[in-house]
Amino acid sequence: MRKLTLAIAVIAPMLGHAASAEDTVKIGYIDPLSGGGASVGEGGLKTFQYLADELNAKGGILGKKVEIIPLDNKTNPQESLVQAQKAIDAGAHYITQGNGSSVGAALSDFVTKNNTRNPGKEVLYFNYAAVDPSLTNEKCSYWHFRWDASSDIKMEALTNYMKDTPSIKKVYLINQDYSFGQSVRTDARKMLGAKRPDIQIVGDELHPLLKVTDFSPYIAKIKASGADSVVTGNWGQDIALLLKAAADAGLKVNWYTYYAGGAGGPTAIKQTGLDHQVFQITEGFANSGNKAAMEYEKAFRAKVNLSLWYPRAVNEMRMFKAAAEKANSIDPVKVAAALEDLKFEVLDGGQGFMRKDDHQFFQPIYISSFGKLTESEPFDEEGTGWGWHLVSKVDTAQAMVSTTCKMARP
């Protein structure tokens, strides 16, 4: 009798566990759904839900339904850990997050600890946008996979383009005061200094993350510095409000940004009247010229009523499916192994791969500018009539950086 009770006590939870894992693949989506990051967080959620629906319409992953669990982390690392635990309690073995490298670092650490302490209940962290280089260097983890190009890759490409623009004489740096913003400013200083020592850095600003509601004091300062170009890694409301304040003040400079295309950005740029003077660097964009990607964009816009701001999320989910099929399992440990060095044709064309050494995905990246469109560019943004136009493409081989990651493997 005692033995039987013991057997039931041991087996019953396993059965329950197996049953819940059988029919659905749950992915915890941990991103800001309130506060200053909500505009990007909600867009991301809609994107992942669209991708899940798309996978489910074609039979899901290995016949299992994909379900996205939305969890609001308020762009707060501490809150994110609570939400990650909630995701795990709800039966998710995968979590995905993107907004805020401070959050990314906390989650990567959390997942690593969780997996060491709970063998057999591993969780993978799919990072689609937290681009602080440290996540694939000194703080790298076997359980973390990043689909967005890291900040130093982007800055390398951006400064290569700026190098060949002789009109740039005075550059102003304005970034958010946390790990990612600081890495942007450090990389920009280092790379511009090496490639164009004649360029003068006339300002180097760090402002509070997602707290500033009126950027006009900062714009006045940029104006007073006499800068002809501004470099910024700002995202969420910080880029939209920065551009809005610039538009209000009539500031005429060239903008070299990571995320000017985020919600509210295009509207503000149109208001500034800066035609093809605002640049952004992404792994894909609406008018990339790739036929399949443009068809996809059209379908996405028709259903979600948003621009596809995260082509990398498409890559992430498709690659997840590919890895699960390769491993013939949705066990996170097997999927993680299958993802390593997996080659993959990305949405906007060209081959990328998930490097085994640091779990960074390498892919072609594009610099585009925002302004009036030509006939072959059908997509505008936020109803402005203006859209993104290809300026420069960097192939996968040129978009590689070395890593200092010494990965602890299970």
Added chain:
Amino acid sequence: MLELIVISTLNGVLFGMLLFLLSSGLTVIFSMMGVLNFAHASFYMLGAFFGFQLTKWIGFWPALVLAPLLVGAIGMAVERYGLRNTHKHGHVAELLLTFGLAFAIEEIVSMIWGKSPVDYRVPALLDFPAFTIFSTNYPAYKIFMLAVSVVIFVALLIVLKRTRVGLIVQAALTHPHMVGHLGHNVGRVFMVVFGVGSALAGLAGVIAGPALVTQSDMAAALGPILFVVIVFGGLGSLPGAFIASLVIGLVQTFAVALNGSLAGAFGPLDPSAGPSVLTDIWNVTIAQVAPIVPYLLLVIILIVRPLGLMGTRES
């Protein structure tokens, strides 16, 4: 440099006047009831959301009048049916009531309008640069905000100092029992003052909404600064709140504009010492610490002059 000073002064005064619209109500309510109204910033948020919704339905200009009236009505209801009933249980109960109300309003707002920012735009009529100083445009809407704040300030001053109503209000603030014995309805005076204070906060919300960001955490973001303003100015003092609002507004704007750091003043640290916490502190600029400057001022004023700039009461 001159350009930076002029623009920063304009921005600072504007932000200061906005703070005054909010802090005037808060400080008067404090001297009346003897408790801080934690929900005051929530009335500001309600004003912004009502302004947004009414603008969608009936346009900006009617909303500018209606939204503050609505907020004022809610404020009066809170005083009449909430605070007046808890008053007999003492200040702690009143404080807790406003505290709970702040949370309730935030949750209700995010239930109705969602948690992400709403698209509250500057009215087309005011969406143009008012003038250009040096080569910077100054938006007409900001001038409008400034004008509204100044008009309200002047009106408030006249009503309180030059009319019979103002006389009764002032008397009721300090000697409620005497005013009651003279045959005035003190309860109603309190209710109206609370309503007007809330309406002013609502008005601040309506005009600040399009210029700043209208979202469900805007009350929580502004609340602490208001607290600083009224303590700095002296609890219960209207002129104090006015000066403190302007000072905080200017200080915050100019702190952003300044680049000075300890390293700039005394030269960089010896590089051989390597990076440490000390180098971080040494290199941090005034602009980076701008958000904490008001709180630093709060600490200093409490040490040097605990009553605040113009405060008279010990409490």
